[in-house]
Amino acid sequence: MRVAVTGGAGYIGSTLIRNLLAEGHSVASLDNQVKGDYSYLRNRDAKSLMLIEGDIRNADDLDSTLKGTDAVVHMAALSDLDVCNDDPEEAVSVNVYGTYKVLEAAERNGVQRVIFCSSAAIYGVPSKLPVRERYAPHPLNLYGVTKLAGEKLIDAYHMNCGLEFVNLRFGNVYGVGLYTSWGGVIPKFVALGLDGKSLTVYGDGEATRDFVHVEDISRAITLGLTKVGIRGETFNIGSETTTVNKIANLVSSEIEKVTGRRPEITHLPPRSGETKEFSYDTSKIEKTLGFKPKWRLRDGVRQIIEFRLKNQKR
Ligand SMILES: NC(=O)c1ccc[n+]([C@@H]2O[C@H](COP(=O)([O-])OP(=O)(O)OC[C@H]3O[C@@H](n4cnc5c(N)ncnc54)[C@H](O)[C@@H]3O)[C@@H](O)[C@H]2O)c1
Known part of the structure; x- marks a missing residue:
């Protein structure tokens, strides 16, 4: 499978890319390295890995990354709560407008599936515990609001254009x-x-x-990429x-x-x-994807x- 990863220089992205390459997939990554660092990936097999330095808000950068890929894992974001609070305009620009640009590019390039990396932060104060996917979101901070907006955008592209997506809400990684x-x-x-x-x-x-190990997150994303018949589904990913x-x-x-x-x-x-x-109630991902944290x-x-x-x- 040929996979595009936005935010591939970051913590989860670089770990995922290492594992995807080890499983024989080829990967194209787009990251502006505002936080992550490509140097950890530079020694990997160059034949199956393309590292692009660029911005998810730039259509040309996105087209170079997504061209010819089967799926995109969208994880580029301002991922820190304090960074989002300190620069709300940039947080909305990257996390919301950037997500819109990724979806447009996915549509334009005929990408079959989008995996959106969302967060437990969208739930805010849950109405009931443990939290299930269908519970109403009430984010308490700007970061959570931008992640929820990303989910809603993907849902709109799914309904209007038939774009296939899987929405993964990570716990604390x-x-x-x-x-x-x-x-x-x-x-x-x-x-x-x-x-x-x-x-x-x-x-x-x-x-x-809820704490979940980065290697377990990487496995859950790979299941989301490869499992058939789960289009338009949302999953909590937690562990303990x-x-x-x-x-x-x-x-x-x-x-x-x-x-x-x-x-x-x-x-x-x-x-x-x-x-x-x-x-978190994680029974849905267990039953549907057969995912159990290790x-x-x-x-x-x-x-x-x-x-x-x-x-x-x-
Ligand atoms: N780490 C966690 O505990 C956690 C929990 C829930 C959800 N998430 C989500 O998972 C994803 C990955 O998280 P992470 O911990 O690896 O974060 P990270 O900050 O390490 O990685 C995000 C990457 O996105 C890149 N990026 C930021 N703005 C960009 C832009 N405009 N264009 C291109 N690249 C850009 C950064 O340089 C960075 O490498 C994020 O979407 C985050 O919101 C993370």
Whole structure:
């Protein structure tokens, strides 16, 4: 299969591309590297990989990427909540207008399937837990609003032009990828703890989140790309629900096992725009795509600690 990936230089994108190439697919990636970094992909098989530096809002860049591809995984976005709040105009431009441009280009280039990388952030404060795909979205922050707008745009192209899509709503993604992001709560705790600093928890720490490993996300995307008969479907992708306090304690105790020193946990005032309680019902993706996460949180935390220690020593 020939797959286009927008945002292929990013955390999830580069991990997905590495895995797609390993499975024998060929890939064309489009990324302006505002955040990601192509250098992790440059040593890969050049025959099956095309790395394009460009913007998803540019029709020529998109046409060069999507031409001759069977499917596009659209994950280029301003993916950080704070970055979106700091520059709302750019957030709407990239995440909403950029998604519209990708859909237009998909249509123009006869791409058969679009995988949209959405987020648990679209749910905001859920009406009921665990959250199912059909529950009404109430995003609490601009990032979530832009992701929901992207979903609605894809739905419109599906209804009006018959564009085939699969919408994947990721939980909190963590774990060592090809290029590893240190922005999420787990890697942040690991970095703080190994640097001898205390782990800072916002609010009382009883907020719950669903954490899912980047390798499991990559597998779910591949299933979304290849499974027949799932056009126009939305799936939650999660793995383990836990509180931020439990994550802090887990990271702290795992760091103690390797360094002999247990990092302290301190609390800061809560941040606005964050959901208190969240958990995912993932039965739909299990039943429809046969997807079951392979990574357990404890193993994922150990993996990040080992990775950080190895890379600090270099
Ligand atoms: N990481 C998570 O926990 C998580 C959770 C839910 C959803 N998601 C979604 O998954 C996708 C990938 O997330 P990620 O963690 O890999 O993020 P990331 O920021 O590492 O990757 C996004 C990539 O998009 C690129 N990009 C940004 N603007 C662009 C533009 N205008 N043109 C071309 N490229 C552009 C960036 O350079 C970056 O490489 C995003 O759409 C994000 O919203 C991520």
